[in-house]
Amino acid sequence: MLLSFRIWVKRVAITIFILVIALVSIGGIYEQVARSRVAKDFPAPGKLVDIGGREIHLNCEGNGTPLVVLEAGADTSGSALWQPVQEQVAQFTRVCSYDRAGIMWSDPAKGRRNSLAIAEDLHKALRAANEQAPYILVGASMGGPYVMTYTKYYEKEVAGMVLVDASHPEQTARLAQATGEPESNPIPIAFRALAAITWTGLPRLVLPDAEVPELPSQTAKAITAYQTTSLAAAFAEAAVFEDSLREAGTFRTLGNLPLAVLSRGKPWSAFSEAEQTAGGLTREQFNRAEAAWASMQAEEASWSSNSTHQVLADSSHVMQLERPDAVITAIKDIVGKARRADANP
Template identity: 90%
Template sequence: MRRWIKRVAITITILAIALVSIGVFYEQAARSRAAKDFPAPGRLVDIGGRQIHLNCEGQGTPVVVLEAGADTSGSPLWQPVQEQVARFTRVCSYDRAGIMWSDPAKGPRNSLAIAEDLHKALRAANEQAPYVLVGASMGGPYVMTFTKYYGKEVAGMVLVDASHPEQTARLAQASGVPASDPIPFVFRALAAMAWSGLPRLVLPDAEIPELPSQTAKAITAYQPTSLAAAFSEAAVFEDSLREAGTFRTLGNLPLAVLSRGKPWSAFSEAERTASGLTREQFNRSEAAWASMQDEEASWSSNSTHQVLTDSSHVMQLERPDAVIAAIKDVVGKVTRANALP
């Protein structure tokens, strides 16, 4: 009996080692294939021992800098906006450390670390201020933090349904639903096992109809390696929000705020179910969100605020025309101000 048990144990161990080896080989081959099939569309800029992907197009000043929200998709989500903005000024999107084509970084990935990386990348690429910063969702607190520390280089700002420093507590109070762990255990486990090939097997393909199929395939290919960095940011969201919350005065800096306003009735039944909210909870949450968006518009005496009733949160995909128009308006204000004697 003991001999039989020992043989079974050895067989299981050998099979496990073989499966892990196959998984590692599969993952490394997939990463090589991703690098070959989906090369970085921009430059890989060295910021001191690691590289940040910076994709700049167009000519002119001020330079528009696009900061993505909390996601594994990074700069590609800005493609519909960037292509059009490049027609009237220079515009740069980029990937934060560990996302898509950028190298990972050690240490907490809070808003201060992110602002420092972006500043180094722009300098290393010789992109010249002044900048108009565009922050979507969590990108809002990131560009506010950048402005806090490098304000002399910032000439204007666009906030695209941007996160608010107090959103966690205020949304929980409004909806009556306590804030949950931003990183469920299963996703933590997947991120930790990226080397094994398992995330690449179980994660669904990116389905983003607003983007070219090749761009969506690139997001899918890099998603497993972007997970850890995205979760590293999520782990310190509250720190990032607090840091951004210490700076809410932009003076007369040109500011455009775009806010979602899509009503409950415009969402599908599947989308309503996925939200986990009742209609009443949704309406209370959206009212709290609208109040916070109004506050963001008050951070500058030279601001505009538009509520898009036909868009939900990711409006750079749902309403890129509105985002482009807001950027163009702020760029125009900056250009006219700089032309004054």
């Protein structure tokens, strides 16, 4: 009887193992087919530029100088979130958005994806595409430290800068101190697991669609379609988040470089109850955090003697979607200052 039971258990275990292997294999085939379909249905809007064995997606429009370069924040959407801004900036000068390595249409890269590696990639991509300096660098959120790092190493190429609610080198510690909350892991374990098994097709089935009403539906669909393949790259950047902030923090003197700083100012009362709950902070904690953020934004404006600072009381963090008009106006102002400086050296 015992022997029969053991044989039965063994057969069940073997059957389950075979089923798991079959399901994983089917999932892997499904993911490969899905990726082929996505590449066909959502082709890159710009061009793929070879920077030495891998390609970076660079999307440029318009004519004129200086060239405006749009650097996205730390997520899986890449250049797509800049669409409302880029279309309007292209009316008065040349403008390029791009996807960092592994995000959206760009090939992944090996090694640490810190701000220095990102600056080097951007420099190579602009050179390979024959895009000419000087550049106006526009950095949103974590894109702020990235453009500061670029300016540190390629300062002669930069004619101006716009920081769009940009991250500050000391934000992690200062926000933790303001809220009384401990510093958290930037990548939850569940998301790490999803990034590790994208090849099985499971993340494509369980991740929610991107909801970005400010963008055309086709663009939002493209973000959804590519988010599973962009996860690993976004997490690779998050893993060295503090290293990138420290690198950017070593360069905070822009001299008289034209600089515009845009900062969020949306109060607690302007958020819905669901948004307030999702933030995970009490009203008091939120207000302390926003006060700390405002202080850091004012510090960023002090990095140049030729700067402006605007606080947008009707916008939260992603203001290139919430207030693209303000971002466009700030870029136009910096472009104008750079042109006048070039005409009167």
